[in-house]
Every structure is written in structure tokens, then in C-alpha cells.
Amino acid sequence: MFGKEKTEAAPSGAARSDNDTAFFGAKLSLKGKVAGSGNLIVMGKLEGEVDLNGELVIAPPAVLNGEMRAVTIAVSGTVTGTLSAGEKIHLEKSAAVSGRMNSPRISIVDGATFNGDVEMKKPADGAAPSKRAEKK
Amino acid sequence: MAKDASSGTTSLVSRPVVVEGEISGEENLHVDGRVKGIIRLAGDLFVGANGVVEAEIDARSIVIQGAVTGKVLARRQLEVQSSGRFSGEATAASYEIRQGAVFEGVSRMLGGKSQTEKTINSVELPAKK
Numbered sequence: 001m002f003g004k005e006k007t008e009a010a011p012s013g014a015a016r017s018d019n020d021t022a023f024f025g026a027k028l029s030l031k032g033k034v035a036g037s038g039n040l041i042v043m044g045k046l047e048g049e050v051d052l053n054g055e056l057v058i059a060p061p062a063v064l065n066g067e068m069r070a071v072t073i074a075v076s077g078t079v080t081g082t083l084s085a086g087e088k089i090h091l092e093k094s095a096a097v098s099g100r101m102n103s104p105r106i107s108i109v110d111g112a113t114f115n116g117d118v119e120m121k122k123p124a125d126g127a128a129p130s131k132r133a134e135k136k
Numbered sequence: 137m138a139k140d141a142s143s144g145t146t147s148l149v150s151r152p153v154v155v156e157g158e159i160s161g162e163e164n165l166h167v168d169g170r171v172k173g174i175i176r177l178a179g180d181l182f183v184g185a186n187g188v189v190e191a192e193i194d195a196r197s198i199v200i201q202g203a204v205t206g207k208v209l210a211r212r213q214l215e216v217q218s219s220g221r222f223s224g225e226a227t228a229a230s231y232e233i234r235q236g237a238v239f240e241g242v243s244r245m246l247g248g249k250s251q252t253e254k255t256i257n258s259v260e261l262p263a264k265k
Contacts, residue, residue: 022153025145025163032157032173038150048157 020054026061040070042077056085060094073103075112146179151186165195167202185219198228200237211246 020038024030029045039054047065050056056070062077073085076092081099083089088105091097091112098115108114146164149155153169164179167187174192175181181195187202197212198204200220207225208214214228218236226239229246233239 020150020152021148022150022169023148025147025161027145027163028147028159028161028165030155030157030159032155034153034155036150036153036169038152038169040153044147044161052153054152 058095144179146182149187183220209246214243 022034022036022038022040024040024042024044024046026043029047031047033049033051034040034046035051037053039057040050040052041057041059042062042064043059045063049066050068050070052070054071056068056073058064058073058075058077058079060077064077064079065081067082067084068079069084071086072088072090073083074090074092075083075095075097077094078096079099080097083097083099083101083103085103087103088107089101089103090106091108091114093109093111095109095112095114097113100117100119101114102119102121104121106118106120144163146166147161149165149167149169149171151168155169155171156173158174158176159165159171160174160176162178164182165175165177166182166184167189168184169186170188172190175189175195176193177195179195180197180199181193182199183189183202183204185201189202189204189206191204191206193204193206193208195210197215198208198210199215199217200222201217202219203221205223208222208227210226210228212228213230213232214222214226215232216222216234216237216239218234220234221238221240223238223240225242227244227246231243
């Protein structure tokens, strides 16, 4: 019925091509805000805010500081601050998190370090802001 | 796009992603999304056809297929490809501006004996439509 064109930014699905996955390498550092609807893999330093309608992967040697919001968050690097995920947060063995985690599902692998608060419910606002028509 | 792979990794700001702030590091960066702020790279900056960058930029070489606005320093080369648009103030050791590209603003040569300064007012080379 509807045109099959405009499938442009088919939200989430995770099956989008690699090109929708942003990547910040280990030698990159970023201060400020990252927002959008793709996935993001961070291996470098990030200070500030991440607001992602996708998956956030924090891989070593990443060091993040600030407030991270995404649909799912997988951590194997170091984070200080707040992690909020609409679906789940997973801390790998090498993860070191201090601060706050907020997600309906949380898993922590033996060996991971976590110091702080946990709240297990959907983040009140913007829990996976499924699709905003903010595309141009 | 097999540029020299000299300085290793290339980070990517993908199409649905917007970054506001300062990006710096010893890598190459490929922008298909949007970046606003400051970019300082030991490596190269590549702005893809969908990329929109509004920033103060310092990079080794800069290749523009999308849109770049700001004060730009390319220690090696600034290349504006035919789909590219640049507006602002550029300093580079060498330039390559392809047919169809838009270059609006000031360009300076880096390092030359006499820092040549040219002001080009909105040179729009005929783009093929």
C-alpha cells in the first residue's frame, strides 16, 4: 500500500548495515554530545553525553565520563557516570563502572567492577525513543 | 578510498549520528553524519557525501564530498570533490577542487614563501545536473 521507497531510517532492527554503526577508535577523544539513531562503538575517551536510539558498546580501552542513554548498553571498558538503557545493560568481565545504572534488565559478569546505584525499571523519559520524526 | 593507511584506524561518525563538541586524536575520521564543534586530527578527515560538518578543523588531509563550513587547516591537502561544498576560511599546503565543487570563502597557502592570500567570492564551478 504505502510506497516501499522511504524505508530510509528503518529504526532499530539492529540489522542495518555496518554503515549505521559509528565507531570511535582508541586514539580518539570526544568532549560533548553524541546523539542519533545508529549504534555506537567507543574505544576511546568520551566525556559528556550520549543519547542513542541503538546499541552502545563501550569496549576497552574506552574511558567514558558522563551520561549515556541507549537502547542496550554493553560495557567492557571504564565508565564513570550514569548508564540508562531502555532494554538492557550488560557488564563484561573487564568492565569498570562507577555511578548509576538504570535499565529493566541488567547483567554483570563475574570479574566486572561496579560501584554505585542500580535502578531496574525503564528509564522514565525517552526509554528507547522508538522513532521521532526528527529525520530530515 | 584506499588512502594511505599510515596512521591506522579510521573512526566513523555514521549517517544517523550527530556529534556536538570536540573530537581530537591520532586517527583518521570519516563523517557521514553531522559534526558541530571542533575537530583536531593527526590523521585525515573524510567527509562523505551525506556528511555535514560545521567546525573548526585541523587535520592532515581533508577530503570533502559533503558539506563543510568553518575555519579549516589541512596540513597537507584540502580536496573538495565534485559533490562537495566548502564555505569558510581554508588554509592548506595544497588544494584540489574538482569540477562541480563549491568553494566559498578564503583560501590561504600553508608554508609557501609568501603566505599567498586569495579571496574567492563564491566560485561555483558548473555542476552537471
